[in-house]
Amino acid sequence: MQGVDEGVFTLSVFSTIEAYLRETLGNEVSRETRFNELVEKFRSRHSRHNPKEYKLFKDIKSNHFNTNEVRHRFGNLSLEEANAATYLLKEFSSIFNLPNQDAVAALARNLSAWDNRRSPAETAMELEKANRKLELLSRQNDDMAGKVSQMDEAQKELEKLESQLNAMRIDYEQQIEKNKKDKAKIDELRQKKHSAEEEGRKAQKELREQLAKLSDAQEYIANLRRMASYTKTRYDYEQSLVRLTAEQESIVKQVNFGHDFLVKGSAGTGKSLVLLKTLEKLILENESQLFKERNLLALVTFSRSLEKYNRYVASLMNIHATDAADGAASGSTDKNMIMTSESFLCRILKDAFPGVRTCYGTEKCLEDSPCVRDNPLGKEIWPELEKLILPSFVTKEKYYDGGYSRTGMKKPLKSEQRVKVWEAVDAIFAEWEKKESQSVPYLTYKLLRKISSGEYSIPEQLMVDYLFVDEAQDLTAASLRVLKLSTRKSMILAGDGDQSVFQPGFTWSQAGIDVSGRTRILHTNFRSTDQINAAAERYRALIKGCDPDNAPQTFRMGPPVELHEDATEDKSFSSMVGTVRMCMDMLGYEPENICLIAPQKKQLDKLQSLLKDTLGLESKTVNSDDFDFARPGVVRLATMQSCKGLDFPVVLFYIDHRAHFLSMLDDSVADKMNRNMIYTAMTRAIELLHVFMPEKVSEGPVGDLKSLLKEREKTK
Numbered sequence: 001m002q003g004v005d006e007g008v009f010t011l012s013v014f015s016t017i018e019a020y021l022r023e024t025l026g027n028e029v030s031r032e033t034r035f036n037e038l039v040e041k042f043r044s045r046h047s048r049h050n051p052k053e054y055k056l057f058k059d060i061k062s063n064h065f066n067t068n069e070v071r072h073r074f075g076n077l078s079l080e081e082a083n084a085a086t087y088l089l090k091e092f093s094s095i096f097n098l099p100n101q102d103a104v105a106a107l108a109r110n111l112s113a114w115d116n117r118r119s120p121a122e123t124a125m126e127l128e129k130a131n132r133k134l135e136l137l138s139r140q141n142d143d144m145a146g147k148v149s150q151m152d153e154a155q156k157e158l159e160k161l162e163s164q165l166n167a168m169r170i171d172y173e174q175q176i177e178k179n180k181k182d183k184a185k186i187d188e189l190r191q192k193k194h195s196a197e198e199e200g201r202k203a204q205k206e207l208r209e210q211l212a213k214l215s216d217a218q219e220y221i222a223n224l225r226r227m228a229s230y231t232k233t234r235y236d237y238e239q240s241l242v243r244l245t246a247e248q249e250s251i252v253k254q255v256n257f258g259h260d261f262l263v264k265g266s267a268g269t270g271k272s273l274v275l276l277k278t279l280e281k282l283i284l285e286n287e288s289q290l291f292k293e294r295n296l297l298a299l300v301t302f303s304r305s306l307e308k309y310n311r312y313v314a315s316l317m318n319i320h321a322t323d324a325a326d327g328a329a330s331g332s333t334d335k336n337m338i339m340t341s342e343s344f345l346c347r348i349l350k351d352a353f354p355g356v357r358t359c360y361g362t363e364k365c366l367e368d369s370p371c372v373r374d375n376p377l378g379k380e381i382w383p384e385l386e387k388l389i390l391p392s393f394v395t396k397e398k399y400y401d402g403g404y405s406r407t408g409m410k411k412p413l414k415s416e417q418r419v420k421v422w423e424a425v426d427a428i429f430a431e432w433e434k435k436e437s438q439s440v441p442y443l444t445y446k447l448l449r450k451i452s453s454g455e456y457s458i459p460e461q462l463m464v465d466y467l468f469v470d471e472a473q474d475l476t477a478a479s480l481r482v483l484k485l486s487t488r489k490s491m492i493l494a495g496d497g498d499q500s501v502f503q504p505g506f507t508w509s510q511a512g513i514d515v516s517g518r519t520r521i522l523h524t525n526f527r528s529t530d531q532i533n534a535a536a537e538r539y540r541a542l543i544k545g546c547d548p549d550n551a552p553q554t555f556r557m558g559p560p561v562e563l564h565e566d567a568t569e570d571k572s573f574s575s576m577v578g579t580v581r582m583c584m585d586m587l588g589y590e591p592e593n594i595c596l597i598a599p600q601k602k603q604l605d606k607l608q609s610l611l612k613d614t615l616g617l618e619s620k621t622v623n624s625d626d627f628d629f630a631r632p633g634v635v636r637l638a639t640m641q642s643c644k645g646l647d648f649p650v651v652l653f654y655i656d657h658r659a660h661f662l663s664m665l666d667d668s669v670a671d672k673m674n675r676n677m678i679y680t681a682m683t684r685a686i687e688l689l690h691v692f693m694p695e696k697v698s699e700g701p702v703g704d705l706k707s708l709l710k711e712r713e714k715t716k
Contacts, residue, residue: 002107006082006126007070013085014064017092036061046096053095055236060088062229062588068222078126080557081226083110084233114237127230127557130223131531135560137220142565145578147217152585154214158207165200169193221586224559228587231529231558231687232649248274251520252281255492257466260484262508262515263494266552267536267683268527271494272310272470272645275299278492279468280319295465300341300483302474305622305638306645307340310470312629314338341475342440345482349443352456357437362386365431375424376417389425390441391476392510393448396422444478451485458486469493471645480511522552527647529558532689535709536682542704543675544668561682563709564692569603569656572692576652577610579690580617580635583650587688591617595636595648597681599655604637611635622646640677643684651685654692655702674701 001009014035021038022029024046029038039057047053063084069075090108093101138144172193179185211218244252248270255261255278265271279299286294301307314337346358364382366372375381388394399418413421432442450456467487472480472495484491491513508515525533533554540546564579566572576596583589596607596619604621611617619635620627623642636648640655655678678701682689697703 002082002086002110005076006079007067007076010063010077010082010085011067011070013082013089014060014067017060017089020096020098035064056088056091056095058588059229059233059236060092062225063088063233066226066229069226076126078124078230080124080127080234081230083114084230087111087114087233087237111237114234124557127227130226131557131560134220134223134227137216137223138560138562141216141220143575143578144217144220145575145582147214148221148582148586149578151211151214151217151221154207154210158204158211161200161203161207165197165204168196168200172196221582225587227557227559228687231556234556235649235686244273244277245270245524245526247522247524248277251522252278254520255281256518257282257490257492259518260491260513260515261493262472262519263492263522264496264519265494265522266496266525266540267680268525268533268647269522269552270524270526271496271522272313274522275468275470275492275494276310276314276317276319280317282466283319295489296463297337297466297468298344298464299338299468299470300344301338301470301645302341303471303623303642303644304340304625305627305642306471307338307343308622308627308629309646311338341469341479341483344486345440345444345479348458348462348482348486349440349447351459351462352447352450353438353443355436356443358443359437359439362390362439362441363432363435366427369427371427372424375421376413377421381421381424381428384421385425385428386441390445391478393445393478393481395449396426441476441478444476444482448478448481462486463488465489467491469495471495474644477510480513484512525552525554527686528554528683529556529687530554531558531560532682532685535561535689536679538708539675539682539705540679542708543672543679545672558687561709562690563706564690565695565706566692567695569654569694572654572694573603573607573610576607576654576690576692577614579652580611581615583688589650590632591619591635592632593649595622595638595643595646595651595684597638597640597643597651597653597684599640599657601639603654604639608637638684640681644680647684647686649686650688651681652690652692653681653685655681655705656694656697657702671701675704678702678705 001012003009018035018038021042022033025038025041028041028045033041039061043049043053043057047057063081066077066081069077086107090104090111092098093104098104141147172189176186176189179189251263251274263271263274276299279297282295282297286297299310301310342360349356349358362382362385367379372381377384389399399422400415429442432438447456451458463486465488467483467490469475469480469483469491472493474495475483493513493515528536533552537552564572564575566575580594580596583594584591596604598604598607601621608619608621611619617635618633619637621637621639621642623638638646682691691705691709693702693706697706
């Protein structure tokens with residue numbers, strides 16, 4: 001049937017799997033045993049219970065559901081769904097050593113279409129129909145997740161009732177058999193049985209009528225299951241290849257360790273993977289002693305959540321280094337290879353400023369002093385320090401010059417005003433110097449002054465030969481300058497300016513890094529589906545100054561991006577939790593597959609309580625000290641800043657307003673950074689993206705996102 005009728009072919013694949021399960025389980029099962037029960041019994045008896053097999057069985061059950069379209073409605077399936085079934089048969093056959101391996105291999109040759117990583121286009125017409133139906137149903141129903149929950153409860157109640165009726169019939173038949181000589185008793189039992197059946201049929205009718213009214217929810221979840229099961233299976237296929245693409249491999253080969261090198265690419269193009277693979281390449285060269293001397297290596301990133309994620313991925317790739325940062329000094333190994341940029345910097349800061357404790361926030365002081373209070377910027381002296389002077393290492397000479405661009409800052413300053421501002425800065429610096437605890441940004445600034453004046457040199461034992469930097473665009477120019485000075489040979493960086501969410505006006509030259517002629521761009525998005533990528537790229541196009549070279553292509557279809565509008569934040573959060581329930585109960589996602597993103601930590605705290613109280617689910621913020629990516633059963637929570645560099649199968653994204661902490665910046669710069677944060681949050685999703693926002697939002701970055709998603713619905 002392959003290539004003749006995709007629906008019947010897919011049904012045949014799962015019939016083959018079912019036949020093997022029944023033959024293997026033998027008398028342990030009966031004709032009444034359902035497919036999912038067969039899978040679970042087989043898994044409990046014959047699986048090694050590793051993650052790969054666990055995922056395979058989940059995908060088999062999920063994709064088998066699609067055959068209902070063929071068996072019950074004589075519907076067809078797409079070639080893409082047939083390919084998904086073929087892949088599952090190939091994996092199942094290989095793991096459990098089914099007979100006729102050559103025949104299965106012949107069927108699997110059709111998967112070569114997936115190797116090309118092209119969008120399915122005409123091969124997925126049936127999936128495209130399902131997608132259009134999903135968008136229509138979602139647009140027509142304000143609370144589809146709630147309707148799906150009602151439908152699920154009604155179906156479970158109907159199944160429970162049918163089971164109770166069958167048990168009741170068997171019980172009455174047994175009683176009648178026991179009393180077959182007592183005609184009066186038999187008549188009484190038959191009357192009771194008839195009454196119970198009538199009552200049961202009445203309850204069944206009511207439930208079926210209730211389900212009939214929820215037919216749109218049934219149709220919605222059936223189509224959503226089709227889309228989700230296909231995209232999950234194709235993504236698993238991609239992951240199973242465990243190899244770089246030709247494009248990624250080419251860039252790894254082009255990295256010249258004699259010079260700084262930058263890997264650019266929009267969200268999902270695999271920048272971090274290329275960075276890790278390049279690190280792996282250097283480790284292997286180290287171990288094979290191609291170098292005359294063994295080199296010290298480190299990989300740094302801007303946040304704890306991304307540090308943990310890179311550690312997790314490196315462990316999956318079995319990357320270990322015996323020559324990591326600090327290795328020579330402390331004898332430790334790969335635990336010091338991957339760290340945050342602050343951890344790396346603090347090693348140097350402690351050496352340069354012994355006895356000074358580090359902290360992570362600049363302290364406001366002297367606010368009542370005339371020098372500080374009456375400076376031309378007023379209270380905006382603090383953002384001037386935190387967003388410009390400290391991160392960009394602006395010296396007094398540069399500041400007085402007037403030619404130094406204060407990119408992104410709201411108030412322009414004349415030369416005489418700059419002099420007054422710096423008098424206040426000098427007073428603040430003098431006050432900070434009295435403190436036993438000083439901020440990392442201030443200490444980094446002081447460190448660069450000491451290095452520039454020749455007062456301090458970074459000691460050899462705190463330097464590395466090669467430094468890898470992930471999401472480099474979100475490190476400050478001052479931090480990157482210190483990192484560069486602590487690197488003997490070269491830096492290999494990965495970054496995307498359109499995902500910068502922390503600093504305005506960033507350039508590599510500010511950090512003393514030269515990647516001219518040594519920048520390569522990744523163009524294929526491996527993370528997100530066509531639908532998620534299309535929505536995100538349409539939004540990115542609204543960002544003034546977005547990088548025109550970043551135009552990623554995708555190749556995997558998925559469910560449409562859905563917009564939910566609610567009157568209040570509480571209603572949005574309730575809707576988000578309802579969608580979590582739907583994703584788990586109806587689509588088979590595990591809690592750890594789901595991430596809830598919101599602008600503020602206090603909003604995540606509310607969602608955490610709601611998940612616990614409503615669904616009994618544990619959840620953790622990704623940047624908390626005790627968060628572990630490898631821990632199952634825990635819903636992920638993240639702000640728009642802490643989710644950077646991460647990805648999740650399901651993202652439920654709440655956005656309600658512009659980020660207030662950017663109010664000190666020039667309006668155009670603040671607008672760009674707000675949009676960057678929204679773009680970044682959207683592109684964390686691998687398979688499913690739902691956006692939640694208030695009904696009244698109508699303008700600005702959030703309003704534009706609403707208009708874009710609503711316009712998409714209208715065009716469909």
